[in-house]
Amino acid sequence: MGYISLKGIRKCFDDGREQERKVLDGLDFDIEQGDFVAVTGVSGTGKTTLLNILGTLLKPDEGTYIIGGTTVDYSDEAKLQQLRNREIGFMFQDYWLLPQLTAWQNILLPVLAQQKVISSSYTEWAQKLVELMDIHLVKDQKPHTLSGGEKSRTAMCRALIMRPSLLLADEPTGQLDNQHAQELGNLLQKVNQQLGTTIVMVTHSEKLALMANSIYKLENGRLNILNNQI
Numbered sequence: 001m002g003y004i005s006l007k008g009i010r011k012c013f014d015d016g017r018e019q020e021r022k023v024l025d026g027l028d029f030d031i032e033q034g035d036f037v038a039v040t041g042v043s044g045t046g047k048t049t050l051l052n053i054l055g056t057l058l059k060p061d062e063g064t065y066i067i068g069g070t071t072v073d074y075s076d077e078a079k080l081q082q083l084r085n086r087e088i089g090f091m092f093q094d095y096w097l098l099p100q101l102t103a104w105q106n107i108l109l110p111v112l113a114q115q116k117v118i119s120s121s122y123t124e125w126a127q128k129l130v131e132l133m134d135i136h137l138v139k140d141q142k143p144h145t146l147s148g149g150e151k152s153r154t155a156m157c158r159a160l161i162m163r164p165s166l167l168l169a170d171e172p173t174g175q176l177d178n179q180h181a182q183e184l185g186n187l188l189q190k191v192n193q194q195l196g197t198t199i200v201m202v203t204h205s206e207k208l209a210l211m212a213n214s215i216y217k218l219e220n221g222r223l224n225i226l227n228n229q230i
């Protein structure tokens with residue numbers, strides 16, 4: 001069995017008019033360790049919902065989620081938090097950087113959920129990450145003074161600070177121009193190849209999707225593989 005296996009996932013939401021909107025409808029998804037997967041699909045098809053399920057932030061109505069050989073147990077919140085913190089890094093659609101903190105402090109924030117004092121092994125790793133992402137010269141600035149590309153790279157450093165084996169990226173280049181989107185794509189490839197991080201990336205960009213190893217399209221609540229043809 002692969003690293004991640006979603007089987008028969010169903011998720012409905014209340015549409016505000018007392019009707020249920022079926023978003024994921026019997027979805028299966030298998031991902032190998034070290035893979036780099038792109039998920040595309042029109043707006044509102046459930047891509048963010050799928051990432052939230054992969055990140056254990058959302059519980060499916062039906063179906064099973066196995067990660068690293070363990071079936072996710074939604075009844076134990078402490079265990080879920082531990083899994084998230086140890087195994088999963090998130091890059092959200094709108095970055096979610098805290099405005100009152102510097103880029104550097106934002107990057108180290110997940111460490112504080114684990115330990116009261118940040119140990120030097122984490123500050124050394126953070127320093128390596130900011131150099132890898134080329135934001136070492138702006139790391140003491142607050143988010144509102146950073147460019148869009150710098151913000152996205154800060155969010156990527158924060159997502160990687162706990163050395164996750166799985167990186168979930170929701171439209172990581174959504175707010176970037178073509179050139180910066182291409183650069184961020186290159187960085188994601190670097191993270192995948194050099195750190196061995198498994199990546200699931202949601203994107204509307206054809207170009208970016210083609211940088212992944214395989215491309216899926218979310219349609220009618222299920223995933224179809226596109227075999228690198230969009």
Ligand SMILES: Nc1ncnc2c1ncn2[C@@H]1O[C@H](COP(=O)(O)OP(=O)(O)OP(=O)(O)O)[C@@H](O)[C@H]1O
Binds near residue numbers: 044
């Ligand atoms: N908490 C919620 N309550 C009710 N409806 C929701 C909730 N979250 C998502 N939805 C609905 O589920 C559907 C899928 O939403 P989702 O955010 O997963 O789409 P998406 O594919 O990420 O879209 P986009 O490309 O625009 O980001 C949408 O119709 C949305 O309105």
Ligand SMILES: [Mg+2]
Binds near residue numbers: 048049093170
């Ligand atoms: Mg979305």
